[in-house]
Amino acid sequence: MSMLQGKVAIVTGSGRGVGRAAADMLAEHGAAVVINDLDEAPAAEAVAAIKEKGGQAISVVGSVTDPDFPKRVMQQTIQAFGRLDILVNNAGYTWDSLIHKMTDEQFQAMLDVHLIAPFRLIREAAPYMRDAAKTEMEQGQTVYRKIVNVSSVAGIMGNVGQANYASAKAGVIGLTKTIAREWGSFNINCNAVAFGLIDTRLTQSKEKGETVQGVAIGIPEKVRQMFEQSIPQRRAGTPEEAAAAIFYLASPLSNYVNGQVLNVNGGFYT
Template sequence: MKNMLENQVAIVTGSGRGVGRETALMLAEQGARVVVSDKDEAPAAEVVSEIKQKGGEAVLFCGDVTEADFAKKITETTISEFGRLDILVNNAGLTLDNMIHNMTDEQFYTILDIHLVAPFRLIREAAPYMRDAAKEEIEQGIVHHRKIINVSSVAGIRGNVGQANYASAKAGVIGLTKVVALEWGKFNINANAVAFGFIDTRLTKPKEEAEVIAGVQLGIPEKVRNMFIDKIPQKRPGDAKEAAAGILYLASPLSNYVNGQVLQINGGSYT
């Protein structure tokens, strides 16, 4: 199907790289006008440029999702540029791994802020343009589905060694998603989550090759990485496009009767 998202407007946080980048590109290919948001301007600007080169519409919004005014500012930019909001993808994320007995308060709360507090704030800020707009449409007999897709992880379902902060935040995202589905479902707003397994991104590269961000070495030790991969029935990590395809499905009309669900994208790895 082509142009499933024609005339719709989407926000995708953390869309300068990885899964977020592929999500922004896929939504644009289906006709959505996209607000590309990332903390780092250069990669996000490249995504905007690529969308425009392919004939799509996109704008850039740089910012840190943990800032108290981020949600307000990105929503205002979206409405100012495009006049509406139909799809919200809370994708921005980072890991600060440590064993629980060594984890600091800062490490714990930083990850909660990024993965749970930020999505909550953005959903709340979007209410006038999603929930309230839908109420007006319903009064006029118009049925238009809006979509909220929150990015969780299998760590939020079954836990993960060294990720007390990340697993807690991702479990919280699932709870948040289910509450939004219950509260806003009657307004034709579908709230769902994707829970990724091992996806090949900069966060899961071999530690020896991974980036350092804010003094933190990203990546996974090669030996541990191979151990994880060996447990996947498909014997490989997923790639960013495969992960983004799940988000596209939940953003599209194909999922209009899917609400409050967690779509696991994990290559069959459930243990």
């Protein structure tokens, strides 16, 4: 069933993990997808996989925190596909520390990637979402567009060692609810997903030694195991399960859902 035939979606941080799974799901349902990643290789791989299945995709490589990125990704999207219907603000990483040891740089970095970047992207999308909708409405057309912002249970209930991340993700919720109020009359739905423990490289065992932007990522294995046991379903979610929530909020199934936070956490936070 092609619920998104003719739609165009930008998914940030979609070379891997939840973003990749979401991009694949949107493409499977007919959307043309703009893939974004920090690194060229995973972005190219994601594009190739979508095209191999008969879908449409391009990549725009770069950091969402680059002030020039929003304009560049919008321009390339319109040049390739002529419109924008879905914006998924998914890109991000963590840089943890207890608050008494946290630096200004650490705190600002999380605000930049998780809150300021989505704000800039939504603002840059205005001509292609809000203004386009105004023109359609004047012509008697009703076309729904979707913004999905990725938040976290940390943004709702806080988390030890993540004052920076939790603050940014809480801000995403405020941004989401404000956009829903400002743009709802233009048939633009803006919602957020608040993920719990999802099995990605950001939540894998820290002992694996992976980094993003030079910052070590992951969770110490003992802490991860304790976290899993605190989840009623006793496991982390899969990227595909997380992506399904994004798909729901990006699809016509959610046309009367606006300004909401969908918790996806196996019952950890209800």
